[in-house]
Amino acid sequence: MNERRTLHPIYILFGLLNTIRGFLPLILIGLLKGTDWLGLEWYWYAGAALLATAILAFSFLEWRRFGFWLEEDRIIIRKGWLRRDEKTIYYGRIHSVNVEQPLIQRLLRVAQVKIETPGGNNKADGILPALSIKEANDIQHMLRRQAKSKSEPLHAAASDAAERDDKTANQPLIVKMNDKPLTAEAPAEQGRSAPAFSLHPVQLLQAAATSMNFGLVAAFTAGLYSFADDFIDLLLPDHFFENVMEDSASLMPSYIFIFFIIVIGLGLAWLLSIILYVLKYSGFSVKRDGRQISVSYGLLEKKNFVFDSKKVQAVIVKEGLLRQAFGYAEIQLQVVSSDKKEQLMLHPFLKRTGVQRVLKDFVPQVKLPANADLTEAPKRALLYYVRIELLLTMLTCTALIMFFHTEGLWSLLLLPLVLWWRSSCHSAAGVRLNEGQLTLRNRFLSRSTYLIRRPQIVTMRVSRSVGQQRKKLLTLSVRALGSPLEYRVKCLDRKDVEPVWQWYSRSQSKQ
Amino acid sequence: MNRELTRRLHRDYMTVYRISGLIAHGILLAIIITYFSFALFWDWTLIPGWTALAIAAATFVLFTWIIPQMKYARFQYELFDDELEIQSGLIFLSNVLVPMVRVQHVELESGPLMRKYDLASVSIVTAATTHRISGLKQLEAQQLKRRIGILAKVDDQDE
Numbered sequence: 001m002n003e004r005r006t007l008h009p010i011y012i013l014f015g016l017l018n019t020i021r022g023f024l025p026l027i028l029i030g031l032l033k034g035t036d037w038l039g040l041e042w043y044w045y046a047g048a049a050l051l052a053t054a055i056l057a058f059s060f061l062e063w064r065r066f067g068f069w070l071e072e073d074r075i076i077i078r079k080g081w082l083r084r085d086e087k088t089i090y091y092g093r094i095h096s097v098n099v100e101q102p103l104i105q106r107l108l109r110v111a112q113v114k115i116e117t118p119g120g121n122n123k124a125d126g127i128l129p130a131l132s133i134k135e136a137n138d139i140q141h142m143l144r145r146q147a148k149s150k151s152e153p154l155h156a157a158a159s160d161a162a163e164r165d166d167k168t169a170n171q172p173l174i175v176k177m178n179d180k181p182l183t184a185e186a187p188a189e190q191g192r193s194a195p196a197f198s199l200h201p202v203q204l205l206q207a208a209a210t211s212m213n214f215g216l217v218a219a220f221t222a223g224l225y226s227f228a229d230d231f232i233d234l235l236l237p238d239h240f241f242e243n244v245m246e247d248s249a250s251l252m253p254s255y256i257f258i259f260f261i262i263v264i265g266l267g268l269a270w271l272l273s274i275i276l277y278v279l280k281y282s283g284f285s286v287k288r289d290g291r292q293i294s295v296s297y298g299l300l301e302k303k304n305f306v307f308d309s310k311k312v313q314a315v316i317v318k319e320g321l322l323r324q325a326f327g328y329a330e331i332q333l334q335v336v337s338s339d340k341k342e343q344l345m346l347h348p349f350l351k352r353t354g355v356q357r358v359l360k361d362f363v364p365q366v367k368l369p370a371n372a373d374l375t376e377a378p379k380r381a382l383l384y385y386v387r388i389e390l391l392l393t394m395l396t397c398t399a400l401i402m403f404f405h406t407e408g409l410w411s412l413l414l415l416p417l418v419l420w421w422r423s424s425c426h427s428a429a430g431v432r433l434n435e436g437q438l439t440l441r442n443r444f445l446s447r448s449t450y451l452i453r454r455p456q457i458v459t460m461r462v463s464r465s466v467g468q469q470r471k472k473l474l475t476l477s478v479r480a481l482g483s484p485l486e487y488r489v490k491c492l493d494r495k496d497v498e499p500v501w502q503w504y505s506r507s508q509s510k511q
Numbered sequence: 512m513n514r515e516l517t518r519r520l521h522r523d524y525m526t527v528y529r530i531s532g533l534i535a536h537g538i539l540l541a542i543i544i545t546y547f548s549f550a551l552f553w554d555w556t557l558i559p560g561w562t563a564l565a566i567a568a569a570t571f572v573l574f575t576w577i578i579p580q581m582k583y584a585r586f587q588y589e590l591f592d593d594e595l596e597i598q599s600g601l602i603f604l605s606n607v608l609v610p611m612v613r614v615q616h617v618e619l620e621s622g623p624l625m626r627k628y629d630l631a632s633v634s635i636v637t638a639a640t641t642h643r644i645s646g647l648k649q650l651e652a653q654q655l656k657r658r659i660g661i662l663a664k665v666d667d668q669d670e
Contacts, residue, residue, distance in 0.1 A: 458639040463605030506593035
């Protein structure tokens, strides 16, 4: 168990490939400008060769120094050549173990293992950057198994088989199922009854078309731009964009032109969002093995997350505007992760009516109540939902009318739109407390329902302005591990929030 | 949010807040004066200087007069056996509930200015959040820190 293990030797190439990737824009420019690669001065080759050797030598030393040990109750990772670094992670503290294949790893047919623990910052606590795919999966399974048995003291004590059988006999059925993967032969028969599903290509396309994932598009475009920016100036003739704009602008009246630009831009963004979505989530599949949930997806960059269903902090059911119209939703899980940007997807696209079944299969501790069961925000709260946004829109309209005169009047169409948007946010707000579970619902663009149990709530906050205090309105927010943001519902009735506050307050609920 | 929270910050906190506001605005004023002297010397436009001065005057009133008073008046807290409740805010009054079982550690800090007035600030850190009670007398802060240290206990997240 505790011999020294090393990374896959291909790790030595990583440094080199990363450097080449950094130089990619330069190389591309060279290629496009038709540089004569063979006719360069000799010192260019010598320099490149020297740099490559230096990086290789350095990576080799790094690889030599990188070792990890799988001990009885913890994993120890030692690394670093100039700066030594040793990390110890107890299995019981591990929240999830992910096997990922970013582009470089994917090209070289290796995988990286990420070990996530709470309290980490932007990087995962334990990263093993290069292992053969089989090794990575083995380690993932082994770690998950260990994490489970360590987090349950009953099982930790049971080291010999006889004693374990004794104890598990008294446990409920589900725990017995968990124990099976501890023996090597078991997994084959386990796959039979365990709940699992994978996403059909048609479903994936539907999901992609209705996702409108502008965040993904924005991130992609920004990345592309910063990459392209380096050499776009060198390639295009001067004032290329300005000329194009002027040529087309002179042909059409300006507002039609702007309108077309917007429509084309949105269309392109939508197309791009479909492509990116498909690339990201294709091959989506989820399965449960005892209490362990495993989620994997990705076409270019493969990801595989394995975590304990008990370590799920909260469940978010999201319905985008389009999806809500057709009665579809997606399910996200809030788990502790070093990726602060987005939550883990449990199901990207399913009928809302099917959500409860999936939850029962994978995270049985939470239930999705019917929409009608949630207590909505009172009528008098509408004012606070609408006023600031409406004011801002009015200011924008005034400015537009002042600049464009009659054409600016079109901007008045924004007013009913904003009013409709904000009042739909108001009607989406809701809260429910039932069987130890708090359900919150709100909308920004997509309506999301947040399901959380009391032990997972880290802090709870209520806030109100003086005016809201007088009108007995309260904004409720809760915070859980795994997300840097609070989840909040604006301006609920005070008498609906008070029970929630009492329920969460330990000293008040005791009395 | 319904029960009475009895503990408050120390009044000296307002003084400290005002002094730090004064210092910041002193620096700002120095910058503005430098701009004016340069502008007069080189014949630049004076408009940015006047706008900056107007803004500085407004923030000066806010930060040395109104905000410290409001902060002091609205900040209340109380440590119960199982949880800490803090009420704070300027425009929005907010109450936050921090259960003792979620507290990971407590920090005590005080800068040079706060030390001069024998003040300190206590930070209560949970796995996801940090809550600050800034402006208690050193002794009180020490007691609060010790008491939270005793009350904070670890429990497993599993129900």
